[in-house]
Amino acid sequence: MLHLELEPVTVGTSGLGKRPGADLALATAILSSTFHQADTSNNYADGESERLLGEAIRGIGGLPEERVVFSKGDQDPVTGAFTGDRMRRSFEESTERLGLETLPLYHLHDPYTISVTDAMAPGGAVDALIRLREQGRIGAIGIAAGRRELVEEYVRTDVFDAVLTHNRYTVVDRSAERILDLATERGMTVFNAAPFGAGILAGDNFRGRTYGYSEPSAEFLAHVDRFRALCAEWGVEPATAALHFSLRDPRIHSTVVGVNSTERLAELERHVQASVDVEFWAALDALGTPPAPPTD
Template sequence: MSAAVTGKLGRLGFGGAGIGNLYSAIPDGEALATVLAAWDAGVRYFDTAPHYGLGLSEQRLGAVLRDKPRQDFVISTKVGRRLERQDAAGHKDPEGFAVPADAVRRWDFSERGIRQSLEDSLERLGLDRVDITYLHDPDAFDLDAGIRQALPVLEKLRGEGLVDAIGVGTNSAEAALACVEATDLDLVMLAGRYTLLEQPGVPLLERCVARGTGVVAVGAFNSGLLARPEVPDDAHYNYGQAPREVLDRARALAALCRDFGVELPTAALHFPLRHPAVVNVTVGARSAGQVAANAERMDTSVPEELWAAVERWTPESP
């Protein structure tokens, strides 16, 4: 693990999908104010990707960070999906971002494609380097090709000093584990698979401890399911409507947290950091208010008695 990088991440990071207009558009001014709020709250790790709004997230993040002292923050972006410009012709992005379809994502694990993707990201960010580069969702395209073809390229970039640390970002603990076993990764960005609600990523995290690979936990709210003290009927889970049994489980967890004077989102933010593999929890935000709330929750003390109760708790006997 690159201690020079991981030591600067802090406990709370900023995830850039929201400011890439995930699901709905937000004005430029509001997006920039959101990033500034993260900075003012002491956040110094910022994550983005070309995938997020077809480069919009990188542009907005860079518009704020390029004016900050470069040694004072850590930034990561991702490779694997290269953007190829096209005429939007009135079309919207088909992959969940409220932006014109002025580019198409091309899976590209080649050395040339990865280097080009990184260069393009730097141009959008307005920076001369990023600290961390992740291979983005290799399992969504071709995991074997990602391991055989793309990860050696990332190792080469690190060896050349173009990036300080490399990793893989994915929703699949199994895919991440395969990458950890195959390559000397500094970091894994794991989405939604090690949360207060569920922990299928435990075998991966245990292996990361043994390998000296840090884990950045994202999706701590499970797509919003754990983001509010009271779980609404229309809560999302895994990027869709939460099934009834999942809603019931989340509500039982919320009640358990209340018994110890803790709100559900606060416990959800703190939970991943209890594992020795987890070096940071990165959370997306779409407004300055959301950033402030997340920072306040991260600074809130959670009693050890709650964690003991969580360990004993089962859905059948909350």
């Protein structure tokens, strides 16, 4: 368990670094917003997300005591190596970019190039994270990945303090149900990322008919349409309903929502503050079990 009192919403920063000139202002806005938690990664925009957050932190005179930044350790961008040495270098790169000596949470991120056995081996990536935690450089270690069965396997090792699942538990997708249960049984901190399914549930931020960056079935899209029609019937914005679906689950400690502009940051504040009639959830349940999503 992460020894930190978490807020319900964490701002995701995977979009930072893709708009030269505009993203520093967004990074500064995130650090000045009503949201006190930001989530980044060593490999987001080839390190630009961390660099911009670090520049913004220096620009406001240091990270305020009430604010925290979480990051993730990634494979070598050239060789794909995910060794213990690489994990230590990843951490040093992250802290150098951010200008922070310690981090409250550092995840093993998308370990797709190695087996769980290799990751857990003495001197491996997870061992490196454990040693950094023992040294006080990291407050807690987590596993953050998309592939559901892989995440479940890591959770079952009983080594991690936290887990981050994304695009697997939304208002139209319950495939991460087992991850949430396994983590809760172990007293882990749970982050649920991408409650908008990478855009399809985001109302005015609707980006097309993909879900979790994959092409869904006609059956899945029909269910999404029924959800959107239900929202229209109840006068609830789809993004508000999608966010509050995650916020109301007691197994989830914080919901990670990515923002790619100051306008989206303001929208997020509005969605958080909005209220959803309790009877709406009963109407949502009446839609039935969502069909299989296009993710694993």
